Amino acid sequence: MNKQAFKPTGLLLLPHLCVQNANAISSPLTWGFPSPSAFLGFVHALERRLSDQYGQVFGGVGIICHGFEAQTCKPNRRQHLIFAQSRNPVYLKNDAAKFINQGTPPAIVEEGRAHLEVSLVVAVHGGFQEAQEEQDFADAAYQTALGMRLAGGCILPALARRVPKPQWLPWPGVAADQRRAFIHLRRRLLPGFALVHRPDLLAGRLEKPKTESDGIPVNVLDALLDLTRLNHLPARLSPETPSEGDLPTTQSTSPAQLLPKVEWRVEKHPGWLVPLPIGYASISPLYAAGEVAATRDDSTPFRFVESLYSLGQWIGPHRLSQLEQLLWHSSAELEAGLYRCVNRYSDTLAKTDPQLP
Known part of the structure; x- marks a missing residue:
């Protein structure tokens, strides 16, 4: 099914997933909340595990953050933050006895970790015959998610006593009914912040750039840093x-x-703006399967890529007016060599109802 023309028939709500030790370094230049590509990969893996039994097709995912705690600390008498590192054995098994006899500690693996509490709204295409089947599907998806990893972190059950259960929300086909259904949905996502894409603000910053003393305008990277x-x-x-x-x-x-x-x-600045890795761009031609040595999969074509950066914004779910402003989709342009995470918040701003907050 074409992801661009995807029309959901229902929404799978996975509320308040506690992720422990998630990867906080999503690109060579940024750190913090995981990239949208980690959540799209998680939803794709969840779809593959449930497709044999239920046959549902997942289209997009909405990301709502309720809590974020980076595993950082301050050194003695310093003001900057460093990641809390751990010592993990990285030497070969044959050399383990030599290191143990000499008393040499294992090396420190440099990694950034964070604890998250997120809710995911997954757009699903496919129906059920009875209401009990819908709830069974939501419970099965939640139990399956607890045994998976999200952004490299372990998913734990919610610690609070009164936590909403996973739900299947039927999505109507009429625009007026969709409006009412989305109003009820965004209330369930509070308190929290939704991650959206704001390339319009970055483009507006480039149209009116600040100039240096010699009159040279800033570039795209300077504009991104200036907004964040x-x-x-x-x-x-x-x-x-x-x-x-x-x-x-x-x-x-x-x-x-x-x-x-x-x-x-x-x-x-207009809101809570953050630099956001949104995908990858190719830096090499597309090689045939098995042509490049030491790849993960010998049956899939391979190419070298680098990270793509853009501008993201954290916004309250009550300020969203339609479902498309919340969902993230995957997009692949093979000829151009672009593999991106797409969110249509900025594209739908002109269609936003002025009566909504």
Whole structure:
């Protein structure tokens, strides 16, 4: 089934999944919350495990974060953060006895880990005959997910006593009914934040770039960093501040008096913006299966890739107006060599109902 023309008949809600020691380094340049590709891979693996028994087709996934705790610490008398590392044996089994006799500790494996609490909304195509079959499918998906890994971390049951159970939510085909169904859905996702894609803000930043002293405009990477950090900018206190020519230039005048009085302010950005790895771009041609040595699968074509970066935003689910703003889909353009995670939040902003918050 074409993922671009996917029309769900129901939604699988997996609420408050506690992920322990998830991978917090999704790309060579970013760290923090896992990339959307990790959640799309998890949903694809879940679909393959359930397809033989139920035959449902999964189309997209909505990512809602309820809690994030990076496994970091501060060194003694330092202000920066470092990841909490662990010592894991990485030497060969034949050399284990030699290291044990010499008392040499195993090396530290450099990795970043984090604890997550997320809810996933999976778009599913396929129906059931009875309501009991729908709940059985939701319970089976939840139990299967507990035995899997999400972003390299182990999934644990929710620790709270009153936690919503996994549910199957029928998705209507009429637009008016879809609106009412989505209003009930987003209430169940609170409190939390949904991850959406904001390439429109990045494009708008490039249209009006800040210039350096020599007039050279910033590039795309500088625009991404400018939107995802706190920029302290100087601002004049009042336009009546005397200039350098108005001040008396006597020997008692200090250089500080010749400068205008300014106030340092933090530049405000439109929302909680984060750098986001959204996929991969090819840096080599597509090789035939088995042509490149030491690959994971000898029956699948292979190519070398590098990470793609864009701009993401954390937004409250109550500020979303339709399901397409929440879901992430996988997209593969083989001729262009692009393998991306697609979210249509920015594409649907023009269609947003102004009456919704």
